[in-house]
Amino acid sequence: MSEQVLSARDVRMTFGGVVALDGASVDVRPGRVCGLIGRNGSGKSTLFNCLTGFLKPTSGHVLLDGRDITGHAPHEVMRAGIARTFQTPRIDFQxxxxxxxxxxxxxxxxxxxxxxxxxxxxxxxxxxxxxxxxxxxxxxxxxxxxxxxxxxxxxxxxxxxxxxxxxxxxDARYLLLDEPAAGIGREEMKVLADEIRGLADRGIGVLLVEHNFSLIRMLCDEVTVLDAGSVIFRGTAEGARRDERVMQLYLGTAAAEAT
Ligand SMILES: Nc1ncnc2c1ncn2[C@@H]1O[C@H](COP(=O)(O)OP(=O)(O)OP(=O)(O)O)[C@@H](O)[C@H]1O
Ligand SMILES: [Mg+2]
Structure with a gap:
C-alpha cells in the first residue's frame, strides 16, 4: 500500500504574467498539523486551490495517497476525502x-x-x-x-x-483551513485550536494557513514557508523562528503593518 500523504509536487501556477507558485511542494500527513505561512501574496491560497481542484496547476502534480489527482474537479477531490475552508467564507448567508x-x-x-x-x-x-x-x-x-x-x-x-x-x-481525511482564525475572538480561537489539535489526534491531516505565529507554534508539528511562490523553509515552528530569512520576512511584515 502506498504511503498516506496529500502532496503538492513542484506546483507552478501562473496567471498571465503573474507567477503565483513557482515549483512549490508541500506534504500533509495523517495525524499532523502542517502550517503554511508566508507574506501576503506569497501563494498560500493559490496552493490550496491547486490542492483542491479549484485551479489546475500550470505544471506539477497533486498526489493523494500516491494517486495523481492533479486537475480533478473540486467535488471529486472532496469525495476523495479532502475538505477545505476559504479565506473569504463561502456560505449561503440565508x-x-x-x-x-x-x-x-x-x-x-x-x-x-x-x-x-x-x-x-x-x-x-x-x-x-x-x-x-x-x-x-x-x-x-x-x-x-x-x-x-x-x-x-x-x-x-x-x-x-x-x-x-x-x-x-x-469527515474528511485531510482538512485544509485558510486563515480560520482571522477576525475571531479569543474564546473562539481557543475552541478552534483545541478542535484542530483534536482532529489531528484522531488521525486527520491538517494544512493550516495562519498569520498568527503563536497559534502556529502552539498547533503545528511542522511548517512550510512560502515566499514569492517558492518554499523557502520546511521544518518545525521553532526552526522557522530561528531561521533568519523567515524571521526577516515576519519582522518586515510586522514593521510594515505597524506603519
Ligand atoms: N485568480 C487570479 N488571477 C490573477 N492573479 C492571481 C489570482 N489569484 C492569485 N493571484 C496572484 O497570485 C499571487 C498569490 O496570491 P495568493 O492569494 O495565493 O496569496 P496568499 O499567500 O494567499 O496571500 P494572502 O496572505 O494575502 O491571503 C498574488 O500575486 C495574487 O495577486
Ligand atoms: Mg490567501
Whole structure:
C-alpha cells in the first residue's frame, strides 16, 4: 500500500504574467498539523486551490495517497476525502449555521433525495444519523447558543466558525483551513485550536494557513514557508523562528503593518 500523504509536487501556477507558485511542494500527513505561512501574496491560497481542484496547476502534480489527482474537479477531490475552508467564507448567508454544517455532511450521503422524500426507512435512519452528527460538530465548536441564527446575522468570527464546522462535518481525511482564525475572538480561537489539535489526534491531516505565529507554534508539528511562490523553509515552528530569512520576512511584515 502506498504511503498516506496529500502532496503538492513542484506546483507552478501562473496567471498571465503573474507567477503565483513557482515549483512549490508541500506534504500533509495523517495525524499532523502542517502550517503554511508566508507574506501576503506569497501563494498560500493559490496552493490550496491547486490542492483542491479549484485551479489546475500550470505544471506539477497533486498526489493523494500516491494517486495523481492533479486537475480533478473540486467535488471529486472532496469525495476523495479532502475538505477545505476559504479565506473569504463561502456560505449561503440565508441559511442557519446548523444547516450549513448539515450541508457539509453531503459527501457522505448514501440515499438519494427521492428516497428521503418518499420517507424510505433507510433514508430516514440516515437523516437521523446526519442530524446527530451535525449536532455533535455544533456542540464541539461551542455553537449551540447561536447555531439556529441566520448566517447573515452572525459576526464575521462566527461565520468563519460555521465554515470550519462545515468542513469538519465532511469527515474528511485531510482538512485544509485558510486563515480560520482571522477576525475571531479569543474564546473562539481557543475552541478552534483545541478542535484542530483534536482532529489531528484522531488521525486527520491538517494544512493550516495562519498569520498568527503563536497559534502556529502552539498547533503545528511542522511548517512550510512560502515566499514569492517558492518554499523557502520546511521544518518545525521553532526552526522557522530561528531561521533568519523567515524571521526577516515576519519582522518586515510586522514593521510594515505597524506603519
Ligand atoms: N485568480 C487570479 N488571477 C490573477 N492573479 C492571481 C489570482 N489569484 C492569485 N493571484 C496572484 O497570485 C499571487 C498569490 O496570491 P495568493 O492569494 O495565493 O496569496 P496568499 O499567500 O494567499 O496571500 P494572502 O496572505 O494575502 O491571503 C498574488 O500575486 C495574487 O495577486
Ligand atoms: Mg490567501
Amino acid at each position: 441559511t442557519t449555521g446548523r444547516d450549513a454544517v448539515l450541508c457539509g455532511l453531503y459527501p457522505q450521503v448514501r440515499h438519494g433525495f427521492l428516497a428521503s422524500l418518499l420517507g424510505l426507512p433507510g433514508a430516514l435512519k440516515e437523516e437521523r444519523e446526519l442530524n446527530g452528527r451535525a449536532d455533535a460538530v455544533v456542540a464541539r465548536m461551542h455553537m449551540q447558543s447561536w447555531a439556529t441564527d441566520q448566517v447573515s446575522k452572525l459576526s464575521m468570527g462566527r461565520v468563519r466558525s460555521v465554515e470550519v464546522a462545515r468542513a469538519i462535518a465532511a
